[in-house]
Amino acid sequence: MKKHNFSAGPCVLPQEVFQKASQAILNFNNMDLSIIEISHRDKNFVAVMEKAQTLALELLGLEGKGYKALFLQGGASMQFLMAAYNLLETKAVYADTGTWAAKAVKEAKLFGEVDVIASSKDKNYNYIPKGYSIPEDADYFHCTSNNTIFGTQYKEFPQTSVPVVCDMSSDIFSRELDFSKFSVIYAGAQKNMGPAGTTLVVVKEDVLGKVTRAIPSMLSYKNHIDKESMFNTPPVFAVYTSMLTLEWLQNLGGIAAIEKINNQKAALLYSEIDRNPLFKGFAAVEDRSNMNATFNLVDESHKEVFDKLWKEANINGINGHRSVGGYRASMYNALPLESVEVLVDTMKKFESTI
Amino acid sequence: MKKHNFSAGPCVLPQEVFQKASQAILNFNNMDLSIIEISHRDKNFVAVMEKAQTLALELLGLEGKGYKALFLQGGASMQFLMAAYNLLETKAVYADTGTWAAKAVKEAKLFGEVDVIASSKDKNYNYIPKGYSIPEDADYFHCTSNNTIFGTQYKEFPQTSVPVVCDMSSDIFSRELDFSKFSVIYAGAQKNMGPAGTTLVVVKEDVLGKVTRAIPSMLSYKNHIDKESMFNTPPVFAVYTSMLTLEWLQNLGGIAAIEKINNQKAALLYSEIDRNPLFKGFAAVEDRSNMNATFNLVDESHKEVFDKLWKEANINGINGHRSVGGYRASMYNALPLESVEVLVDTMKKFESTI
Numbered sequence A, B: 001m002k003k004h005n006f007s008a009g010p011c012v013l014p015q016e017v018f019q020k021a022s023q024a025i026l027n028f029n030n031m032d033l034s035i036i037e038i039s040h041r042d043k044n045f046v047a048v049m050e051k052a053q054t055l056a057l058e059l060l061g062l063e064g065k066g067y068k069a070l071f072l073q074g075g076a077s078m079q080f081l082m083a084a085y086n087l088l089e090t091k092a093v094y095a096d097t098g099t100w101a102a103k104a105v106k107e108a109k110l111f112g113e114v115d116v117i118a119s120s121k122d123k124n125y126n127y128i129p130k131g132y133s134i135p136e137d138a139d140y141f142h143c144t145s146n147n148t149i150f151g152t153q154y155k156e157f158p159q160t161s162v163p164v165v166c167d168m169s170s171d172i173f174s175r176e177l178d179f180s181k182f183s184v185i186y187a188g189a190q191k192n193m194g195p196a197g198t199t200l201v202v203v204k205e206d207v208l209g210k211v212t213r214a215i216p217s218m219l220s221y222k223n224h225i226d227k228e229s230m231f232n233t234p235p236v237f238a239v240y241t242s243m244l245t246l247e248w249l250q251n252l253g254g255i256a257a258i259e260k261i262n263n264q265k266a267a268l269l270y271s272e273i274d275r276n277p278l279f280k281g282f283a284a285v286e287d288r289s290n291m292n293a294t295f296n297l298v299d300e301s302h303k304e305v306f307d308k309l310w311k312e313a314n315i316n317g318i319n320g321h322r323s324v325g326g327y328r329a330s331m332y333n334a335l336p337l338e339s340v341e342v343l344v345d346t347m348k349k350f351e352s353t354i
């Protein structure tokens, strides 16, 4: 029996994606070859790459709007520096809403002036700062739509005329947004999109070409766009499996359809966290993430009892990150509602045990 | 029936590796979870990463000699710039022996003075330059041990007191060398080591810390060494499959054992290229690569006939690169001798047909 996998990333993917990916390792497209032994220039793989790019833009509602989708290597962490390398000429402004946002700030500082114009560090990142204004002379504004570790999520984004660069690693494809308000969106695949090993970067082309520094080929968005994400050997398996996951999402009805299920899952878990006297939520209620629910025991001495119960219930991956402690249940797109039901039942059983 | 896969990379891997990798996508280590849905901090994956690093150093004979093995993202192309970012303070010297070497030169030029002290560009890279000397004041000497596109390979490396950085993407783990003569060795996995999506970088630690520029975290060898190749989410599946391939090689008897087989395969094919009046080799005989054999038809008008024959023989991936034309048969570690026998038989059959 499979586990109820609440892992924060890499994380659960649709079961049919595991099946198809496993099969393609043995024999891809009836080529009598493994997906991992064919040339990336083979038309069978080129079609995969094109499909993945098209699906990404379609699902985000960005086709025909001047955007390109790239599947790069390096993880979201590489985008911390690539965003700055490609876009930061003089000054950029950042919102510091968690560990990942702070790392993005750190890397950008090597390339120019970086002003942190909003931060929730004062309260261990348990909320999303609001009511700040973005200076018009900034090259861009950088934010992190969902803070994986702390379990907070932007419900609204600040209005601004400067380009917005957004790290959507942990909530991309999970909810409807006007994605055309962003100039660069990036996301490590290993949450809502696929296995670790590739990163989706969606770039509005008109934001490029404004910095004077020379950019190494592998770090240049323009170069990757010109080469249609095949400047060098792409991470074939990660791109293929991402394509399968995006296909699954499209067949399900796209972001609108998954958002409803994600809302259901989150509502179910948060209402139990609130109702159950043994648990308390970590994040400010209005900023709670629908992807990562962070919660703690009211009385830490019960930890052993609860840990035993959820392990018995075949649950995996709900230990909290050390920055928050307690628990974190990640409910990405591919996590079935049933898994949340099992977790909630376990929390109730725990209540009746204590 | 499987194909005889002579693809230049990504390329054939051992059949047992395909089987194990396919299985791990469904259920890894009896965890009831896929290898691609577990946290990279899970002890089951940490063990994979450690094993891959240990095997790489052991196979190269570099354990306990001050080296660290990293499995990074970005491909060998990312190493073109990372090598320079981390090591080039004033001046570096390069040997230009092919397309990849030339790309390495191009990226390094963004970071300091780069002198090309040897080149075989004058003859479309069909040989390895010899007899040049390496200036003692260079920060490092960069070379490409095997030139995938042109089918040439260093049989001996120049003597020097400066650190040697070597792109071994297409012949790592294929032949015994004194690897301790190199300060940095890098290789995209997708030839002799695994699927596309990770790059092995073996760094002698004492070569680091000598440049004054600030290095972004993701581009810093020292940072990746300090974090044991887990600074950010590694490309889990590519590392796992590389570990399986290195395990296969170790069980086979390591580099010494595979080198014998590689010599046999190469001898068989080159002797047919030489013997058969319809074919001629591209590379200078003394510099011929044991990994990539490049050859052309003496009379191009027979192309259609030969192409039909090898396709009928279930052969895949021997079309030459556009820079050379003709054919390229890549005979990486996992290609069975039998596949070369089939190719040679097909060349003989072609001779009898014409």
Ligand SMILES: Cc1ncc(COP(=O)(O)O)c(C=O)c1O
Pocket (backbone or CB within 6 Å): A009, A074, A075, A076, A077, A078, A100, A144, A146, A147, A148, A149, A167, A168, A169, A170, A188, B232, B233, B234
């Ligand atoms: C929001 C966010 N940004 C960035 C990262 C770093 O991603 P990667 O490990 O792919 O570099 C993560 C990883 O969990 C994340 O959640």
Ligand SMILES: Cc1ncc(COP(=O)(O)O)c(C=O)c1O
Pocket (backbone or CB within 6 Å): A232, A233, A234, B009, B074, B075, B076, B077, B078, B100, B144, B146, B147, B148, B149, B167, B168, B169, B170, B188
């Ligand atoms: C010798 C050599 N170096 C570098 C590369 C580039 O590797 P990657 O595509 O992983 O960047 C290749 C690719 O075939 C190669 O053969």
Ligand SMILES: [Mg+2]
Pocket (backbone or CB within 6 Å): A097, A098, A099, A100, A101, A146, A147, A148, A149, A150
């Ligand atoms: Mg965070």
Ligand SMILES: [Mg+2]
Pocket (backbone or CB within 6 Å): A272, A273, A274, A275, A276, A277, A278, A279, A280, A281
């Ligand atoms: Mg409560």
Ligand SMILES: [Mg+2]
Pocket (backbone or CB within 6 Å): B097, B098, B099, B100, B101, B146, B147, B148, B149, B150
């Ligand atoms: Mg070459």
Ligand SMILES: [Mg+2]
Pocket (backbone or CB within 6 Å): B272, B273, B274, B275, B276, B277, B278, B279, B280, B281
């Ligand atoms: Mg001949």
